[in-house]
């Protein structure tokens with residue numbers, strides 16, 4: 001993809017695109033913002049993207065996945081909103097700590113400043129202190145090389161807690177000059193079945209709400225299940241006070257979210273945006289992306305993959321995992337049918353094994369706490385013995401080693417300290433540096449760490465294309481107990497990836513990846529490889545899992 005290196009330099013300052021949402025949440029603001037980013041990158045612009053979230057948690061790291069979906073982790077160890085996952089997957093570049101700010105984080109900074117006496121005795125207020133800090137957060141991603149910064153504002157216009165962010169955007173636009181800042185408003189346009197009509201009123205109301213706080217949108221992005229005809233679009237333009245060409249349709253896509261960049265490209269949103277921002281119009285080749293989407297649309301077969309976890313009922317709790325499974329499917333021209341299995345349901349169901357009939361591979365993802373852990377062990381035992389290709393992620397790796405200890409090594413009472421503090425055989429234990437930790441937020445082993453691949457002939461090493469050192473992201477407090485390593489190895493469980501902080505002290509190394517010998521594919525990792533997968537570049541461990549599942553299917 002073009003990087004902008006040979007492109008003509010943009011005139012003037014970094015331009016800004018703000019994306020707000022109206023009417024209801026869950027409209028796909030993140031995917032829309034990311035799609036805009038993709039188009040601008042394909043035009044050769046250097047783009048950064050960030051999300052400002054109005055809730056008061058400092059970050060989503062302490063939130064229950066049932067509340068907020070997956071916690072996405074960046075290379076630099078920030079625990080963030082899952083929209084950052086969409087940003088990375090669509091833009092193909094890593095986000096950082098500055099790619100996301102919540103109200104909680106903004107307030108924390110301002111209150112710390114106040115305690116340190118940095119406001120010289122002044123009264124500290126939402127305007128200007130909080131709004132100034134929000135503007136600083138926006139500028140934290142701007143430098144001379146950045147052509148466009150896209151900033152998504154979480155929540156929906158009209159939310160009380162979103163007001164300081166909206167006010168900061170208003171001020172920011174005033175200070176930067178209207179020509180350098182564009183406001184895109186994403187609104188829901190419902191289709192009322194009983195009346196057989198598309199309704200524009202909710203969108204009009206949400207634009208009115210924006211106008212009340214001094215924000216006039218330049219673009220109206222219309223999320224709708226039905227196509228909008230010209231009459232409806234003209235009406236929206238007139239009553240929402242935007243140019244006719246600035247009304248863009250975002251209908252439901254047929255196959256995958258990766259069609260959204262093509263959908264907005266077809267409508268020329270990229271040209272309209274750069275024109276409005278006074279940037280040189282450049283060609284925007286979507287050839288590679290189109291090719292990828294064509295692959296997605298024409299799979300040669302369907303594979304059935306079971307995801308066994310405890311937050312299964314929340315659609316977004318394992319967002320990056322389900323994405324990574326799909327990406328791996330695309331790589332093999334396969335469609336993935338995902339079977340979501342709640343792990344504690346396996347504990348109660350006497351006929352639980354039947355649920356895995358016809359399953360081509362199993363993934364056990366990360367998680368916290370006791371609920372459903374024994375169900376994960378059952379699923380893993382089935383994968384090991386039947387055998388079914390298996391990939392364990394973080395808690396999934398911890399569970400795989402506990403299962404092996406109990407059922408292969410015969411260590412009764414083997415467990416993780418997280419599930420049983422008095423376990424007779426503590427296979428998984430709290431990491432040393434975690435023992436003194438009392439605060440919950442931001443204190444796990446977080447972010448990217450190197451992992452040495454120890455065995456050239458292993459499936460792990462082959463999956464990673466023979467690399468000797470790889471980097472993966474982490475989010476955990478417990479680790480494999482090195483005291484048991486020898487016993488495991490002798491019984492055929494290989495430690496194929498290790499974190500080696502100091503080569504002179506091998507006993508301090510940490511188990512990162514395991515696999516079982518003589519199995520089509522039984523690999524598990526302490527890391528979260530799903531965070532680094534994208535449709536353009538599927539993650540090797542997922543790709544190898546799907547490859548093994550397909551091979552098994554062909555020979556069955």
Ligand code: GLN
Nearest residue numbers: 366367394395476477478
């Ligand atoms: N609860 C386990 C730990 O803290 C696993 C964490 C995870 O799966 N992200 O080590």
